[in-house]
Amino acid sequence: MLSFSPFLGYSFQEIQSILVMQGFAGLSLFSVLLLMALGLAIIFGQMGVVNLAHGEFMALGAYMVYLCSQIVQDHFPSLAPYYFVIAIVIAFFVAGLVGALVEWTMIRFLYRRPLDTLLATWGLSLIMQQAFRSIFGAREVTPTLPEWLMGSFKPTENIDIPINGVFVMALSLFMVGAVTFFMFRSRMGLHMRATVQNRAMSGAVGINTALVDRLTFALGCGIAGVAGAAFTTIGSTGPDSGSRYIVDTFLVVVFGGAANMIGTIVSSFGIAQAQSVSEFFLEGTMGKVTTLMVIVLILMIRPQGLFPSKVRS
Amino acid sequence: MKSILRKFLGGREGAVGIALLALIVFAVLPMTLDIFRLNLVGKYLTYGFVAVGLVLLWGNSGVLSLGQGIFFGLGGYCIAMFLKLEASSPANTAIQSTPGIPDFMDWNQITHLPAIWVPFRSLPFALLAVILLPTLIAFIVGAAMFKRRVGGVYFAVITQALALILSLGIDGNQGLTGGRNGITDLRTLWGWDIRTQSAQYVLYYVCGALLIGCILISRWVLSTRMGRLLLAIKDREDRVRFSGYDVASFKVFAFSLSAAMCGIGGAMFVLQVGFISPSLVGIVPSIEMVIYAAVGGKMSLLGAVYGTLAVNTGKSLFSENFPQLWPFFMGGLFIAVVMLFPNGIAGVWQSMRVRFIQLRHSAKRAPALASAPSAPTPLLEGSEV
Amino acid sequence: MSNEKEPLLTIEDLTVSFDGFKAVDGLNFSMDRNELRVIIGPNGAGKTTVLDLICGKTRATGGKILFKDRELRGMPEHKIVRFGIGRKFQTPSIYENLTVFENLEISYPSGHSVFGCLAFRRTPEVIERIESVAEAVFLKEMLEIEGAFLSHGQKQWLEIGMLLMQEPELLMLDEPVAGMSPAERERTGDLLQRICKNRAILIIEHDMEFVQRIAHKVTVLHLGKILAEGSMAEIQSNERVQDVYLGH
Secondary structure, three states, rough: OOOOOOOOOHHHHHHHHHHHHHHHHHHHHHHHHHHHHHHHHEEEEEEEEOOOOOHHHHHHHHHHHHHHHHHHHHHHHOOOOOOHHHHHHHHHHHHHHHHHHHHHHHHHHHOOOOOHHHHHHHHHHHHHHHHHHHHOOOOOOOOOHHHHOOOOEEOOOOOOEEEHHHHHHHHHHHHHHHHHHHHHHHHHHHHHHHHHHHHHHHHHOOOOOOEEEEEEEEHHHHHHHHHHHHOOOOOOOOOOOHHHHHHHHHHHHHHHHOOHHHHHHHHHHHHHHHHHHHHOOOHHHHHHHHHHHHHHHHHHHHOOOOOOOOOOO | OHHHHHEEEEEEHHHHHHHHHHHHHHHHHHHHHHHHHHHHHHHHHHHHHHHHHHHHHHHHHOOOOHHHHHHHHHHHHHHHHHHHHHHHHOOOOOOOOOOOOHHHHOOOOOOOHHHHHHHHHHHHHHHHHHHHHHHHHHHHHHHHOOOOOOOOOHHHHHHHHHHHHHHHHHHOOOHHOOOOOOHHOOOOEEEEEEEOHHHHHHHHHHHHHHHHHHHHHHHHHHHHHHHHHHHHHHHHHHHHOOOOOOOOHHHHHHHHHHHHHHHHEEEEEEHHOOEOHHOOHHHHHHHHHHHHHHOOOOOHHHHHHHHHHHHHHHHHHHHHHHEEEEEEHHHHHHHHHHHHOOOOHHHHHHHHHHHHHHOOOOOOOOOOOOOOOOOOOOOOOOOOO | OOOOOOOEEEEEEEEEOOOOOEEEEEEEEEOOOOOEEHHHHHOOOOOOHHHHHHHOOOOOOEHHHHHHOEEEEOOHHHHHHHHOEEEOOOOOOOOOOHHHHHHHHHHHOOOOOOHHHHOOOOOOHHHHHHHHHHHHOOHHHOOOOOOOOOOHHHHHHHHHHHHHHOOOEEEEEEEEOOOOOHHHHHHHHHHHHOOOOOOEEEEEEOOHHHHHHOOOOOEEEEEEEEEEEEEEEHHHHHHHHHHHHHOO
C-alpha cells in the first residue's frame, strides 16, 4: 500500500495529485472491502450467520492465485499472460467448495445460535490460519502478476493511476453485477431469497432448503475468494492477511444495513475512502483508529445502519 | 448463618466447591510447584478474573463480549503507570535527557510528564482507577448500546472493534503509552520490590484471595433476584420488559461488574508478570479469554476458573513440545465446545451427576413415577459448582 | 385520585401504519374499571395490534391513548407495566429456565430497579402471595417445576398468574384459551370471572362459546376500525357482523 510523508512542503497542485492518487488507493481498498462485504452480507444479511473466518476464505483465494502462479511459472511459462483470469475463477470455486464443506460439517447445526457461530467460526479461522502457515510458510508471498496488470497510466504529469487498481475495481463491480443478476433473475437466486424469507413455506413447495443454505454459504465464501484474488494485486499474502480486514468488513456490513446491496456499496466506499484519506493525514495506525472510532460512534447512535430493512418482524 | 451459607457459598455443595478450590490454590499448588511455575499459575489466575466475569455476563445474562481485554488492559495499564513512575525516579533515570519520566517517553523526546500520567503518582488513585476506570468505560459503552437495544451479534462485533481501537491506539502512541512494547521494567510497589521470590509468593496468595472474593461476590449476586432476572433476560429479553423491568440497566450492571473484575485481574497480572502491553488488550486475547470460560463452563463460576487453568496449562505444554499444533487444537476447542459441550466441563459434570441421581431415584421408587413429569433437578437450587 | 366515573382507558383516533398499510385506522375505544370487554374480529382486523399499541410494543403513528388520564404514547414498555397495565401474549410467554415459583416471584411488583433487585428479600409475605396466586391458577402443586416442562395450558395459566402478581388495573389477554382442552377452558373461564373484580380486563378471543360465557360487552374490529359494539346478543344479531365474521 502507498505510504506518505507529511504533506507540508508540497505545492497545492502536488497535494491535489496526492489526494487523487490517495483516492485511487482508497478505491483499491474499496474494491477489496466491497467484495469482502458482499460475501459477508450474503451470509450474514441473508442467513444471519456470522462468519469470523471470512477473512481466511479471502486468504484462501489469494493463496490459490499464488499457487496457480507458481504452477504456471514452473510448468507452463507460456501461459503466463493468461493464467490470472483463470486463477480468479479457481479461487472462486475452491473457496466456494471449502465453504460448502464447512457449512455441511459445522454451520448447519448452528443456524439458530448466532453467538455460537461467532465462536465456532473463530475457531475455524485459527485452524485455517495455521494450515496456511504450515502449507505455505509464515512469510508473505506474492503471485507473479501478468504484464498487462503492471504499470500505470498517467493522464496528467502528476497523477499516476495504477492499472491493477482499475482492474480490481472493474472486477468488483462485475461481481456486484453478477451477484445481483444471480439473486434477482435466476431461479436459484429466487430459491435463496424465498428460503430466507419463509423457510417453512419454501420447504413445503419443494425447495431443498438445506441445499439452498449450503449454496448460499458457499457463494458468500466464493466471493471472498475472489476478494482474495483481487487482494493479491495490491498487497502480499500471509497467513493472517484475512484477519486484517475482518473487523472492517463487519463494520461495513453492519453500517450499510446488512440486508442491502446499495447500503453495502455505499458503506464500503465511504469507509474505504475515510480510512485512506485519514491514513494520509494522521500517522499510520491512528488513521485507522479514527475511522473505526467514528464508525462505532455512529453505530452506537444509529445501530440499524445507513439503509436498514423496514420489515415488520 | 444458614442463609449466608446459601447466598455466598451456594449451599453445602457450593461451599465444598469453594473449599476445594481454595485448598488447591492456597495449599496444593504452592506445595507442589516451584516458584517459577507457581508464578505462571498466578498469571493464569488473573485470566480467571475475566472468565468469572464472563460467567455473569455471558453465561447468566446471555451477553457475549469479545472485548473483555479492554478492561483487563485498562486495569493493568493503570497499575503499570503507577509502578513505572515509581521506577522512573530521578535517581533511577539519571542518565536520561529528562530524568524522572519513563524511559520510552525519553526515547520519544518528550520533556515533561503528560497530564494524564500525573495523577498516577498516587497509589490510592491508581488502585481506585484499576477498578473504576474499566467500570466507567463499561458503563458508558453498555448504556449507549443496551439502551438502544443493540445486542447479540452486533454487540459482540462492536466490542471486538473497540478492543481493536484500543490496542491500535495504544500501539500507535509510543510516547504516551509505551507503544507496542508496552510498559516494562517495573520494580517496586511503594518501596516493596515485587520482583523477589517472597514478593511473588505474597502476590500469588493475594491474587488467589481476590479471585475467590470475586467468585463469592458473583455467587451472592446470582443468589438474589438479580440472578433470576439475568437468566430471564437471557431467555426472553422482550418479555422481561413486560414484567416491568428496564432490561438495559440490568445488562449495564452485569457488563460493568464483569469489567471491574477484569480490571482487578489486569492489575494482578501486571504485579505478577511485571509488564503490560497492547497484546493483552486486543481482539485475540479477548476472544481467547472467552474460550477459558467456555471450556470450564459458562454457567459455572468455579468451572470457569478450572477451565482457565486447564486451557492455559495445555497451551504452555503444547508450546513447549508441539508449537505448530496449538492453533489447531485451540481452534478445535472452540468448535468442540460450541457443538458438543455448550456448558463446558462443568456442564458435563453436572449432567453426569443428574443422571446418576435419577438412576438412584428410579431404582428406589419405580411405580410412583408413572404420572408425574420427569423433571430433572431444578437448575438453580444449590447446583452451582 | 382519578375520577371513578371516568373511563379507565380512552383511545382516540388511534392510527398505526406500516409502510402505508393501516393496521389500525382512526380507532375510538374506551373501557371502564371493572369491565370485562372482549374484542373479536377476523384475522388481520388489528386486534393484536391494538394491544401492542397500548402496552408500548408498537409505536402509533397518530391518535391518543389515555390510561388513568395519562398519555401512554412514548412511554417505555416497562414504565407502562409499572403504571398498571399487564399483558398476556398470544403464544405463552413464560421464563422457561426458571421454576413456576421464580416466574411468579419475578412478577412481584416491587424491587424493579438494579439495587432493588439486589436487595429484594423473599419475605413470608412474598411467599404467601406467590402461593395464593399459584393456587388461583391451578399450579399450586407445580411450584418447583421449571417452566419448560409445563403443558401448553399450564403455561397459559402461569402467564395469567404472572400477570395477577403484578396487580395490574388493566389486564389484557390475547387468546387466553387458545390450544386448551374444553375442561381447561371451563376452568380458565371461571378464573377470569373471579379475577374480574376490581380490575378491567380486555380479552381477544375467537372461541364464541367462551366469549358468550364471560363477556360483559363485545367490540367487533374489522380492517382496523370498530365495526360494532354491544352485548353478545346484539352483536350476534348484527347483520354486518354476520357478513364479515360470524357467518349466518
